[in-house]
Amino acid sequence: MTEVLGGSFTDRLSAEGSLVLASGGTLVEVHVADSPVDPSATLDPVCPAVARSRAVLLSSEAPPGPGRAGPVVTREFAERLRHCAVAYTEAELDSITHAMPMLESVLGDDSPLAGWALIFRDHFVENSVGFLRAVERCGMPPEWIFALSKGDKTAHRDRVHATFLRRGYSSGVLDNSVINRTATVAELEEARASGAAVDRFIHRAHQSGRRVLVVDDGGLLAQGLGSNHLVEEAVDAALELTVSGLKRIEGLPGGVTIPVFNMARSALKATIGYNEIADSCLRRVRVLLAGQKVIGRSVLCVGFGTLGRRLALGLRALGCSVAVVDTDIITLIRAAEEGFATHRSLAAALERDQPFLIAGSTGDRVVSPDTLPLLPDGVFLAGFATKDFSLFTDQPHGLPQVALPGVGVRYRLPGDREVTLLGDGRSLNLFEYEGIPNRGYDLYRAGTLLAAEEMCRRCEELEPGVHTTIVDELVGRSGLYERYYARYLASGERADV
Ligand SMILES: NC(=O)c1ccc[n+]([C@@H]2O[C@H](COP(=O)([O-])OP(=O)(O)OC[C@H]3O[C@@H](n4cnc5c(N)ncnc54)[C@H](O)[C@@H]3O)[C@@H](O)[C@H]2O)c1
Structure with a gap:
């Protein structure tokens, strides 16, 4: 017997129902029942709480024993079922969006992002989900979004990955250990597969007339231009999110050949993030x-x-x-x-x-x-x-x-x-944690979206190399700081819910 817990089995299987599946000679019975609500499913409580289900799998496969691998088909089925079920539900996605009002406030019509493709490499946390949903709402089709995890064991990384796949993005891991050259053989293999997928993505985007923006911590750029060559295809522009990423790309032999916005040392990140x-x-x-x-x-x-x-x-x-x-x-x-x-x-x-x-x-x-x-x-x-x-x-x-x-x-x-x-x-x-509250990173994500749009608009006129002041000026002009202050900090303002 195998048990699987998930938030949305009811989307696929009848609630409180059962189903029999056959694969080869194996029969698997799936029984679905309501389950107690998991209190740690999302950072913000979702109201009303998301109904959760428990699926119990009964299999005709024999348990492991001498010369027998055990219930392989059942395990694979359980894994696929779990993967479908862990993606955030629409109610949970809405609660993440609700917790990022600054990001919401910078969405407008005619975003230049609509005509680009995006590779986003960051932690798989809720505010990354909020950010990429905002990119979608700027008109970028989901198929032109590639999300890569930096490999940290964030608390809800499985849910984030499953959500990205369900929305139609590409999603994978390019582990920091590969960039730091401390990777295990398995991590290196996974990174090579991700690198090849990223190469195909960039190539396809260029063939479709789309330029490619990277929002990154220096990992992809350093890999593309460095000695490992996990990613061969050139991207068109980048936003750099971290100090260590900046150090990596600034040390590249031959320098940086595309325009890069420095978010890591922006006033936005230093003073608020x-x-x-x-x-x-x-x-x-x-x-x-x-x-x-x-x-x-x-x-x-x-x-x-x-x-x-x-x-x-x-x-x-x-x-x-x-x-x-x-x-x-x-x-x-x-x-x-x-x-x-x-x-x-x-x-x-x-x-x-x-x-x-x-x-x-x-x-x-x-x-x-x-x-x-x-x-x-x-x-x-x-x-x-x-x-x-x-x-x-x-x-x-x-x-x-x-x-x-x-x-x-x-x-x-x-x-x-x-x-x-x-x-x-x-x-x-x-580590097994979400890190920053969504409302705490919202302003930074909103500034990043503005910077991404600015980069798409000005990419051709900007010199190759790292640009620091443009982001500060852009965010300063945008009114974001005023809205943030009014919402959370000014005395006498309403409490946020
Ligand atoms: N965990 C996170 O979420 C998170 C967030 C931001 C930054 N970081 C990482 O934290 C690190 C620091 O970031 P920062 O923005 O504070 O950088 P920073 O450059 O402002 O600070 C680093 C400090 O460490 C000092 N230093 C360097 N080597 C040292 C050594 N061997 N012994 C003692 N002191 C030394 C430097 O002089 C400097 O004052 C970076 O690697 C960055 O990527 C992690």
Whole structure:
């Protein structure tokens, strides 16, 4: 017997009904019944709550045994059924749209996006669903949208992927580990298949007279022009979303050959997006450390940049005693003048103090074989950029380890010490979590849509290379900040529901 849970079986099978399917000599009976509502299905409650169903599969296939693989047909059928059922229902999609009013406010007629094709590489979270639905409403046909996940284990990635497929987009994974060259054989194979599919997509778009825009974190561009050549076909323009992506494409041999808008360093992301990102990072740490005492304890923040400073301030506001490490002297002076204990290196910090938590937000390798012996026994490591604690995840280090499902991995170090890497070593706020609330990222997504339209309009006149000021000017002129302020922040304004 196999059980499958889903939100919309009733679309396909009669409610409280049953069905018999045959494949070869196998008979599978499907019984559908109502199921208790899953409280974690979407970020916002959907009202009325989405009815959920439970399907029980009874199969004539024999269980696994000597010389028998087990119920292969039934398992495959269950997987396909689950895949259909997990896509967001229309009511859930509407609740995501409702939570992104800024995005809604920038939709207009005659969008230049209608004549383009889009490759969107980002996290598979609800606000990505909201963004791509808005792109559709700009007139881009679903078949000209290709969504690629960066491979993080976001909480609802299966639902997002299934939704994209059901809407008619292409959807796949181009894992960051491939771009960082830390991929397993399986991840590399999956990335090659995705790369080939992206190539075909770009080729088809060009043959149909459509230009191709990439909204990305540097992964695709770096892969297309770099040494791995997962993607061979050239795209026409790009919006760059992340700092690490910018670093990657700026370091490309031969430079960038298409116009790129820098969203990562836009005022929009730095002043508004980062507050929400830092908040999601801190919330994730608190949940994963639910059994720990946090308030008042000693914490080390490595990296005091745009993200790290906000993390340090947030932890201090909790009552933690926060010290800071940064390799940039001006940044270190700033941290010291804001009242933090500061150190030039991790080694110097650990000689002075024994933090119970080390947060990394540098985008650089923080722990090295030299500093490994200095880590305090029992310390928790929270990485918000994948590279920070990559010593533990990248290469064989021979350290005995124990998986802590849903929490992280505990490593035993020489000298009878242990450390716990929270999550899977990637950005912790995206580990089995949605990260940022839809309303918190809405403004950034709205600005991204405006930037995408501007890029489509001006692509031919813009010089190849990274453009930073255009996005700031565009968003500044759009009235988005005024609407955002009026909706959420101005005193006396109505509470949002
Ligand atoms: N998890 C997320 O959702 C998320 C969101 C935004 C950014 N990020 C990632 O976080 C990282 C930082 O982003 P940012 O915008 O704050 O960048 P930033 O450049 O503003 O800050 C990085 C800081 O780290 C310092 N630094 C670099 N190498 C160091 C080292 N080895 N030791 C100590 N300090 C070091 C730099 O001097 C700088 O002050 C990037 O890799 C970015 O991609 C993650």
